[in-house]
Amino acid sequence: MDTTEQINGRYFFDGMSVDGDELLFWLILDEFKKNFSGIADMVAVASMLASFPVIPVRGKLDAQKTTRGTSPLSLASRMLIRQCFQKKRRTITWKKMLRGEWAYTTSVGAYVGRWVPWIGAVLTAYDLSIITRNVVHRYMLITGEKG
Secondary structure, eight states: OOOOOEETTEEEETTEEEOHHHHHHHHHHHHHHHHSOSHHHHHHHHHHHTTSOOBOOOOOSSTTTSOSSBOHHHHHHHHHOOOEEEEEEEEOOHHHHHHTOOEEEEEHHHHHHHHHHHHHHHHHHHHHHHHHHHHHHHHHHHHOOOO
16 A cells, blocks of 8 residues: 655555655556556557568669568558559658658558557557556655645
8 A cells, every 4th residue: 555654765655665766666667557458558559569661572662762661560451451542542651750741552451551550659648648647646645745
C-alpha cells in the first residue's frame, strides 16, 4: 500500500523504502503494467514493428527518393488485397513525412499497409498519455507535492 509517510527523505511504496527517483521509477513500472496489457495494445505495437522496411526489394522507380526495402505488413497487405483505386490516394511513409510530402498509391493493399501502423501509433500515444497522467497524480499524492 502506498503511504504519504516520509522518513529522512524516503517514501514507502509497495512495502519498499525508496527515495523520490526510485519512487518515480516504480510508479512508472506499476502504471505501465496496469494500463499496457490488453490485446489492443499488443496489436498496436506489433503493427508499428511490422511496418519497418526490413525486406529488401529491387526495381523501385526513383531509388534516390524512395525508402529502401518494404515492410512485412505492406507485403502482406498487398498480397491479400489486390484491388486498385481509380485514382491515386494519399498515404504517408516515414521518409516522405520527414520531407513534408505525401506518398501516393493506387493499390488498396499498399494504402492499408501504410495507414495501419499510424493507427497503432495513435493507440500507443494515448496509452502513454494515460500512464503519464496516472504516474504524475500518484507521485504527487505520495510525496505530498502540489502541482
